[in-house]
Amino acid sequence: MARHPEIVKFRQPVAVPIAAAVALFGSAAAVAQVWWTTPIMLIPLALLIYGLRTGVDVSPSGIRVRSAVTTRSFAWSEVAGFITDRRRVSLKLTDGRLVRFPAVQSADLPRLLAAGKQDLAAS
Known part of the structure; x- marks a missing residue:
């Protein structure tokens, strides 16, 4: 099984x-x-x-949000920013939708952005 060193995983x-x-x-x-x-x-x-199963995988190509039964992937071009609410982080998409991140806290946001090689600001 090949490992992808550029993928950073956030888990429970x-x-x-x-x-x-x-x-x-x-x-x-x-x-x-x-x-x-x-x-x-x-x-x-x-x-x-x-x-x-739940968590978030981040790579330079995009973000994958995994729940207990589904997986949704988003390219960085779909990301408008991040919203932090106390300790939780949500992904704000360009179409206005919000996707709550499981297992990602506000303190993890700089590491998440660094893993994706992005320079987006948290709102």
């Missing part, structure tokens, strides 16, 4: 998937006792998938 803190894995194994004890409690395992499983 590692505590999220670890806590989900612990909850998943803990719920297995309930399922082992009574089979109809199996749906209980869906909640920690969904949290595990969320924690492992």
Whole structure:
């Protein structure tokens, strides 16, 4: 599997998937006792998938925003700027839409811009 050194990845803190894995194994004890409690395992499983999958990948060619079930890519030409709200960052597109970044905080914005080799200002 080839690695792309120019891609910088922003992901959820590692505590999220670890806590989900612990909850998943803990719920297995309930399922082992009574089979109809199996749906209980869906909640920690969904949290595990969320924690492992969500994030933002930034490269000089663009930005990829990954949620638990979808992936959206944006070229830098579509980016109008960034909006910071307390600790969170949203991407403002040239058509006026806002895309909230999972796993990116205001303090990460300079690193995000450096990874994309961009000189855009935060609003």
